[in-house]
Amino acid sequence: MNKDFLDLAQWSRDELESLLTLAAELKAAPAKFSQVLAGKSLAMIFKKSSTRTRVSFEVGMFQLGGQAIFMSSAHTQVGRGEPLKDTARVLSRYVDGIMIRTFEHSDVETLACYASVPVINGLTDFLHPCQVLTDIFTIKEHLGVDFSELSGLKVAYIGDGNNMANSWINAALRFDFDLKIACPAGYEPDSALLDRVNRKVGGGKVAVVNDPLTAANGALVLNTDVWASMGQEDEALIRRKAFAGYQINTELLKVAAPNPLVLHCLPAHRGEEITESLFERYQDLIFTQAENRLHVQKALLVTLMAK
Ligand code: CP
Ligand code: NVA
Numbered sequence: 001m002n003k004d005f006l007d008l009a010q011w012s013r014d015e016l017e018s019l020l021t022l023a024a025e026l027k028a029a030p031a032k033f034s035q036v037l038a039g040k041s042l043a044m045i046f047k048k049s050s051t052r053t054r055v056s057f058e059v060g061m062f063q064l065g066g067q068a069i070f071m072s073s074a075h076t077q078v079g080r081g082e083p084l085k086d087t088a089r090v091l092s093r094y095v096d097g098i099m100i101r102t103f104e105h106s107d108v109e110t111l112a113c114y115a116s117v118p119v120i121n122g123l124t125d126f127l128h129p130c131q132v133l134t135d136i137f138t139i140k141e142h143l144g145v146d147f148s149e150l151s152g153l154k155v156a157y158i159g160d161g162n163n164m165a166n167s168w169i170n171a172a173l174r175f176d177f178d179l180k181i182a183c184p185a186g187y188e189p190d191s192a193l194l195d196r197v198n199r200k201v202g203g204g205k206v207a208v209v210n211d212p213l214t215a216a217n218g219a220l221v222l223n224t225d226v227w228a229s230m231g232q233e234d235e236a237l238i239r240r241k242a243f244a245g246y247q248i249n250t251e252l253l254k255v256a257a258p259n260p261l262v263l264h265c266l267p268a269h270r271g272e273e274i275t276e277s278l279f280e281r282y283q284d285l286i287f288t289q290a291e292n293r294l295h296v297q298k299a300l301l302v303t304l305m306a307k
Helices: 013-028 050-065 084-094 105-114 129-143 163-175 189-196 213-214 233-242 250-255 276-281 281-304
Strands: 041-046 065-072 097-101 120-123 156-159 178-182 207-208 221-224 260-265
Touching: 013 129, 013 163, 013 178, 013 281, 041 050, 041 084, 050 065, 050 097, 084 097, 084 105, 097 105, 097 233, 105 120, 120 129, 129 163, 129 260, 129 281, 156 163, 156 213, 163 178, 163 189, 163 207, 163 260, 178 213, 189 207, 207 213, 213 250, 250 276, 260 276, 260 281, 276 281
Parallel strands: 041 065, 041 097, 097 120, 156 178, 156 221, 178 207, 221 260
Antiparallel strands: none
16 A cells, blocks of 8 residues: 555555545444544645645544644745755654645655655645545445446536546546546646546546536536636636636536536535535535545545554
């Protein structure tokens, strides 16, 4: 098993399935695991904002008997230019794991390379693996199916070819999903990942299209994310024009499979990537998805840190 959790592609399907099985056990009987990480500490470096990731990791460590240390880049030497390779070696002398949310994916890789303790990717511009792993858990839980039945699952992702879309591609390759991503020209997912798709690295089918209706046609899972991600605030206006129509709405639902699941990693921009009425219709599933970040990340923390 990899020391770190940076990218779904670095873990085998068996390893990911074990992790999700443990997450279900943790959700069903949290008290059983209340001392698994007693005496252990997780450092959490944030160069970007967060509500769910910060709180779910912090509460998760507490519920496992350990503690989490919030390190905003604004108030630590990381934000004043101390190299991550030094931060990695210092923190490895104090803590048992590091979670980082940052811009450049190479930051996470540098940290993992120099840290002797596990490093978890809490989101980069490139990937958001904790979220998509949770999304898979939520789909499986909601449908009440076995892992084998996830193969061939028709998933539509409507919107920006960003960290969420990229992570969905990795998930499709690992779990054999039939993934269709609808995005405007110029906003496609990462080209190196699409190259992996073209070279048929892994199972599953991934198609990138421009028409949201084509992507949603027959899909059992409809998924979206904001049009402008963190760090792209200056592009919000231009993106609002480019993404007009890339929205989960009733038209899309009409062509999807019967009783589709609508997921949103949050935060949501109602009236942009999803309508207010559809968001509220699916709010229970969407907030269960948010809750599941806690259970899945606890499984990740136990798997990586309980030695
Ligand atoms: N979905 C998600 O990662 O939310 P936060 O940005 O609030 O952590
Ligand atoms: N794509 C979004 C995800 C937020 C959880 C962002 O990076 O801001």
